[in-house]
Structure formats: C-alpha cells, structure tokens
Amino acid sequence: MQDILFDFISKYVTLTDDEKNAILALDIFHSVKKGTTLLKEGQKSNDNYFVLKGCLRKYYMIDGEEKTTAFFTEMEALTPHCVMSKNPSEYYISCVEDTILLISTSDMEAEINSKFPKFELMCRILSEERLGKQQIDFDEFKTSSPEQRYLNLLESRPDLIQRVPQHQLASFLGIKPQSLSRLRARILEKNN
Amino acid sequence: MQDILFDFISKYVTLTDDEKNAILALDIFHSVKKGTTLLKEGQKSNDNYFVLKGCLRKYYMIDGEEKTTAFFTEMEALTPHCVMSKNPSEYYISCVEDTILLISTSDMEAEINSKFPKFELMCRILSEERLGKQQIDFDEFKTSSPEQRYLNLLESRPDLIQRVPQHQLASFLGIKPQSLSRLRARILEKNN
DNA sequence: CGGATTTCTTCACTTAAGTGAACGAGTTAT
C-alpha cells in the first residue's frame, strides 16, 4: 500500500529513506467504508485527500437534490475549497466505494514542505497539472452536448461508468438520470 | 499604466525599486488593437498574458463554429495550455477590445523568479487562487441551467454582458445566440 | 429469508434549446 504512494511520488521527485520515513511517521493512511461522508456542507476542515484506491465523490445539495460535480479515483488529489478559503464547506465529499486514502492537514503539509523543499516542488507541479487538466475539462464540457459528454467520458474514464451509480453520473454530466437512460438508449439505437 | 501593475502586485508582495526596475527592463507592456488574434490553433507559443486594461477571449473552432470558453478582463492572467504542454495550441486567443497587456515568455518568468524568489511565491498564490476559482466556476456551470448561468453572470460579471458581443456570450454560456435572445426575452417577460 | 430501499428504466407530457431562414440596425470598407 505504501509502495503505491512511493511509486507515484517517484514520477515527480526522488525520495531518500529519511524522507520516506518522515512521511510514514505522519500516519496518514486511512481506510474508509463505502458511503462514508468525509466532509459535509457547512463544516470547516483542514483535510486534504489523496486517493490510493477507491473513489470519492464531491456533491452539492441544491433544492434537496444531490448535484455531483466531480469524482476522484486512484492517484487523484482533492483539496476542498473550504480548506483554502477557511470558510464552511459549500459541498459534501463521500466515498463511492471502500477507499484507501491519504488524509493530511495543511499543517502537516507545511511541516513536510519546510523540511523537504522537494515536496513544495512536487506540489507546485501537481497543482499546475491539475489546473491545466481542469481547464481542458471545463472547455470540453462547455463545448459539448450531454450526449457528446457521455461519449467523451466513455473514452476518457470508462471505469467511472462501471463503478459509479447512474444517477450520480447523470448529474456529473449536467443532466437528470432519466435523460441519461434515454440518451444511452438513443446511442444503442444508432449503433443498432 | 505601470502603476496599475504595481498596485496589483502590492496586494501580494512588496517590491523594492530594484525589483520594479527589473520588471520594467523586460519591456513587457504591449498595446493591442481590437480584433487582433494573439494565438491561433495549431500554433506554438511561450507567451503568457496578463490584462491591464481591455478584454481577451479564448475560443475553439469546432465544425467551423467559434466556441468561446473564457474571457479575461482587467487583472486576469492567462497561461495558454500549449505553453505548459509544449504542443500546438488547441484554441485561439483574440482581443475583444483595444487592450493593454503584459506579455511574458516562460524564460522571462524563470529569470525573474530566480532573481527574486518573492515572485515565485506570488505566482504560486495566484495559481492556487485561480485553481480554486476555476473549480467553483465549473461546479456552478454544471449545476445550473443556461438561464441560471445567465443570471449568475449578470450578478458576478455584469460588465461582460455590456462589453462582449451576444453571440460570443452565448457560446460562453453553452448555448446558441438565438437561445440567448429568447432566454433574455423570457426573463424580461417574467419581470414584466 | 423477506421486506424495504435504492437504482434504473420507461412512458406521457411539458419546457427549453437547436436549426434554418428572414429581417432590420449598425458597422465597415471601398
């Protein structure tokens, strides 16, 4: 399990044994059961998440309806907006599956960053990567119809369609579950 | 004009006269006429933009149609994706109005950053700010109907609706110009 | 095991966005 983490990090920076031990000493590995809610609307938190195995979901509660806006799977990091803004959270984060996570507080990251500047570098690279990816995703979303978005998802993250309930996928695609059902039927029809 | 820049920077870090002069020595101030295209699809570029006055537009050309996905106005920065990826650009950037810009290359930024670490700090803060804002914008877009998106825009960036042509606004909102016209008529109807 | 709940699909109907065409107003260019 720790190997998964260190393999990932090694893509960005090379760690000494000292550095690896410093990370392990933080005791950041956590197993979380499917359905667990990690963060609730209105709650304050300093926790950042990194998914080693499993899937997290971010959703808003609007007019009594869950609006899912993002999924986080293996090797994806999630820094809730409320951690940065220091305000109560606008949204929920929960586990779609049994999940193995790293949970780190801002304090812990600051400590590691000051001890090992290498880390700061990796965080900046990761943050830039994420910003770039985010922009492309947003552009793609804006320039596509729901049907195209579904087909794109089928291309880019086919696993999501298998592992996530349809009604959560639907709001992720910006539509209602019924529309997703219909849309899928329409696609099958075309490829009859 | 330079004051605008230094006032902005002073919100994040405090500059010495030496540092200010180093920036001015780079000769990064540019005036660009309305309609000018700064970046074209397929083109490679190392230029980053920062708008001092005016408005830039980012758009894709899809099936012969312009799809506008972002506007950049006063005090907003734009690092094209192609600068980071080193690939040809997927999109266009052009001037909606006569615009005063800072144009800096990655090399220039690296030079300033190495001379004045303060800058690196500011860049990281700005990048994190942007990532956060971007995520909130994306969530808002996903969870809203076109009509709600228009009303939100009216709240959050009312200037855009005045200074940008309707058909560019429409694709920014993810709809066709005709639908934007209709939607506005519908809103007026309601508030009769 | 069996009842309850969740999830997904289908249906009929409503509402809103897409499409193609047309028109007037404003702008640009020659």
Added chain:
DNA sequence: ATAACTCGTTCACTTAAGTGAAGAAATCCG
C-alpha cells in the same frame, strides 16, 4: 455614399432535456 457584412432578434419547426409517475430489478438490512 452605397454596397457588403456583422449582429441581434424573431419565427416556425425539430429535437432533446425536465418532470412526475410507475414499475422492474438489484441491493441492503434486520
């Protein structure tokens, strides 16, 4: 000055998404 274009709006029609209800299948839980 006038012809050509761009821009915004409107219209009629098509297509797709929203809504509410209902039911089948799968899953959860006592």
